[in-house]
Amino acid sequence: MVARNRLPPWHEELRLAxxxxxxxxxxxxxxxxxLRAGFELLKPDEIRQRFLYAMKELSQEMAHKLTRPNPKTEFALxxxxxxxxxxxxxxxxxxASIIDGTRDAEFAILVSHYVSGMGLGRHLMRRLVRWARGKDLERLRGDxxxxxxxxxxxxESLGFRREEGDSPGLARVVLDLQPA
Structure with a gap:
């Protein structure tokens, strides 16, 4: 019998372009x-697009929180x-993080300019959608x-639609996860 190199769940090896x-x-x-060290390599615009405001560093407290998601309500790759x-x-x-008291989750993605344009954003978003569907959520949304x-x-190419957002300059995007 041939031994197979099996990866744990949610693990994938990819070769980029x-x-x-x-x-x-x-x-x-x-x-x-x-994560904190890599934050320093990001361009200010990359940080602003992910966090929606300028930050000079990722605090130790924030890095601690980001790297310890609650497995019942949060998922991070x-x-x-x-x-x-x-x-x-x-x-x-x-x-992705389930919004308290709802069957919705909010997403956030950040791909560094060092590896952008190679399909990682699409790949990661598809994984978030798969996780949200596995949790039987109704919607995945983000600003x-x-x-x-x-x-x-x-x-838009993945089926998200725009909704009225809460803040000027932000677009709220929503993907309905349940069949109509």
Whole structure:
């Protein structure tokens, strides 16, 4: 019998268009240090598009919270070098969180300019949708800057629609997960 190299759930090895191998996997507590270090490599516009405001650093407290999602209500994946957590440089993060008292989840994605344009945003969003459907949620939603046309186009191609948002300059995007 041939032994197969099986990866744990939600783990995928990918080779990007630039030849770089990455591992997509759930975020781990050991990622906090490298997540903070990688934050310094991001461009200000990348940070603003993800967090919707400017930040100079990712605090230790925020990194701690991001790397310890509640498995019942939150899901987070990273795009990392194929090295152990805590050593691997992280090039992307995707996260979904169930909104209290609803059957909706809110998403956020950040893909570094070092690996953008290689289909990772689409790949990560599809994984978030799969997780949300597995939780039997009704909707997946997020707020995206109106100026982030690449992300808005990607979401539209995946079936998201725009709704009236709460803040000027932001587009609320929603994907209905239940069949009509």
């Amino acid at each position: 630039n030849g770089r191998d990455v591992l997509i996997r759930p975020i781990r507590p050991d990622d906090a240090t490298t 990273v795009v990392a070098e194929p090295l152990p957590p805590g050593e691997a440089l992280i090039g992307g993060v995707a996260r 995206v800057l109106e100026s982030n046309q690449a992300m808005l186009g990607l979401l």
